[in-house]
Amino acid sequence: MPTFDLQLDILIIGAGPAGASLAAFLGQNGLKGLGIAKDRATAYTPRAHGFNSFAFVTAECLRDIGLEDEGLRLAIRGSPYLSMRYARSLIGEEYGRVRAWGESTNTTATLKEITPCEYVDLTQRHVEPLLIRYASHHNFDVRFSTELVGVERVEPSDSDGSVFICTIHDGILNQNFRIRTRYLFGADGGRSHVARTLGFKFNTTSGGPKACNVLLRADIAHLLPPERHAGLHWVVKPDRSLFPGVVGHLRMVRPYNEWVMVAFGAGGSNPFEGFTTESPELVACVRDFIGDDSIDVEILSIDPWAVRESVAETFSDPGANVFILGDAAHRHPPTYGLGSNTCIQDAYNLAWKVAYVEKGLAGKSLLESYNAERQPVGATLVRESNLQLRRNSELWEALGMAAPSPEEGKKQIDELSATSAAGVARRAKLHEALEGKRQESESLGVAYNQWYTSDAVYLDDEGGPRPVLQGDPIVEVQVSTYPGSRLPHVWLDISTRGRSISTHDLAGKGAFTLFVGVGGDPWRTAAKNIKNATAIPINVYGIGFGLNYIDPFRDWRKKRGVDEDGCVLVRPDRFVAWRSLKQSANCEEKLLYILNKVLSRDEL
Structure with missing residues (x-):
């Protein structure tokens, strides 16, 4: 040894x-x-x-x-900082805006439904x-x-x-x-x-584009009225003479004097290759992004990176x-x-x-x-x-950033205000490209719909496969207690104190959680006996009239997926391990069997 x-x-x-x-x-x-x-x-x-x-x-x-x-x-909190805007500079003409995540009217209600957080x-x-x-x-x-x-x-x-x-x-x-x-x-x-x-x-796809993050200080609060607040300020200037073809965004790090400029060079290159924090050209590029040559800019760090596609x-x-x-x-x-x-x-x-x-x-x-x-x-x-990153090419084409020269880029973006047929086509192309960005900005599903299938999830008691999600799985969410799903978030009232608490706050903390309803006492007794016998931490909460928590908006009733005398077993990571539609003939035997399966306890 x-x-x-x-x-x-x-x-x-x-x-x-x-x-x-x-x-x-x-x-x-x-x-x-x-x-x-x-x-x-x-x-x-x-x-x-x-x-x-x-x-x-x-x-x-x-x-x-x-x-x-x-x-x-x-x-940094608040809906004004959630949008993506596309403009000639931070203070220049705006070409479009996409409401993102918590600011989008299509996602705000859904966010409140699926999480207690903001x-x-x-x-x-x-x-x-x-x-x-x-x-x-x-x-x-x-x-x-x-x-x-x-x-x-x-x-x-x-x-x-x-x-x-x-x-x-x-x-x-x-x-x-x-x-x-x-x-x-x-x-x-x-x-x-x-x-x-x-x-x-x-599994790797090589050849991704390069980019560069530039951390900087620049006090520009006076240039940012509320109407210009956004999460990402994409700067689009196809006729840029300094660093032609560069596209990127400014993002606030701390209000309103610390920022990061993220830039992609023409042809997938790092636009700031060989530059240092002292390079005057880099300061000039920041000022160009802001749209004001009088701003004092201090470059703090340069962090080049490359787009990766590897798992x-x-x-x-x-x-x-x-x-x-x-x-x-x-x-x-x-x-x-x-x-x-x-x-x-x-x-x-x-x-x-x-x-x-x-x-x-x-x-x-x-x-x-x-x-x-x-x-x-x-x-x-x-x-x-x-895939979503590659879809940005449609937007850059609509805004002239894919043009072969600055002169051609200016001609293309000027078409946005033209009354010609080319102007009509250019505006339609930009509209479609911005609408396409809504998939990214409303992408609740890509995060929420992470359904697990493994031996740590028990499916044998289900009557069939997971119901098919209707709609775009990147955008739409499927809230369910089907095993392998995230525990649905529901606001509950503590029946003896009258304050709200989320189902998420009852679960987690390193323990299994068993949710039961009226008639669920046999499950509660079973969990207590198993906990005493095996030391597996199991917290049991009753939701319903006369139980630990009441369901004032009836949301748990709508989402629980089981009858009142059934139960939902949640893992310590707040994913559903198993559920029973009804009360079992022998609740302790059944619950112990499930836990043994989910935890591979036959090896002990």
Whole structure:
């Protein structure tokens, strides 16, 4: 056996959204471990922004570990910041606007129906410290300037699975040390050392366009009346003499003096290749985007990146206790705003399963459900986000950005105000292109409709397959308690106190939740007996007249999918594990059978 300096049960490589949230959720479930990151600190550049409430990650998962209020305090809130606008510059002529997410009249009501949270703009810079602080307060140490430089998988005789000897470089002391760990989690981004070293295979489409993020300070509050507030200010100027062909947007990081300019170059190039924060041309480009040459601009950082279209064929090797998550497993453009949200969902799905196995509450096969459930989600997001990005070409063509020269681009965009047949055609083309963007801006379904099928979901009691979703699955949502679905959000009143609480607030927190109705006492007794006998945490809540909670708007009655004497069993990650339409002849025997199946307890 190789020598080592430190022995752990859990080692997480990476402390970005995926790694930090995994440490937090494992800590929530009572496990201990170490997270390392080669960076000196948490992210400073904004990177991910929109933590969509309909993505059910940052908002709802922070809510589950008691951090939602602090996240909201740090976030930019309000519907004016949710739209996408297209203009000649920040203050120039506007060509169109698309109401997005919480501002769209088509999604506002649906958002209120499916989540207790709100859409917010919360940058990666602000969410990472929250997660790391929580993790460090819950048994997880996090070390920065600490890099994984080697991994050796070994099969010791005294273990029932693989262990890993990891060579770690301490960037402060400039020396290496070795860690022996039973679990290894690769949350180390798109160039994952874990994924590359341990042979994870990827389905990849190469040749994506390049782009560049420019973080900057510019006080432009006086240029932004409420009518110009938006989440993304896309700047369209086909006759631009400086950086011709460049298209991009300005997004506010902090009101109203810190911004990020995201730019794509002509032909898929990085428009700022070779530039530094001191390059006067870069300042000139920012001023051109703003539309005011007198603005003082300070460039803080330049962060080039490339559009990726890659997803791992498998996210885990549970027999070896190695897992990849976040960008280490799926790489895609920021379309739909679900990048960090999906990273955190991976962690939320995985953490409780590892905890249950480690506590002896579940068999090791439960860990196989992580890949079965999350790999299809990652693959779908990679595919759909790249498809949506490519659809932008229709918009750029309508606005003259695809013209072969600045002169031709000016001619095309001037057609928008022409009375000619060409003007009619140009306006119609722009209208269709902007209407097409509504799929992205109203994309509740791509996040909500993440239905799980695995051995951690019990389907044998269902009378048939999941009902077919009507409409566009990217836009429309299917609210259901069909096993594998998200727990429906419903506002309930506490019958003895008269205040509202969401079904989501009753579920989660590392425990199973059983919802019952009038006549559900046998299920309640069954859950209590099973909890006492097995130590599986199960919380039981009655919804109905005379029970724990009342259903004043009758929403739970409409969504529960079972009779009053039936039940709905929800996993710790707030996904439905199983439901019973009616009361069973032997509720305890039935519920124990389901839990044994879902948790692979036959292996214990």
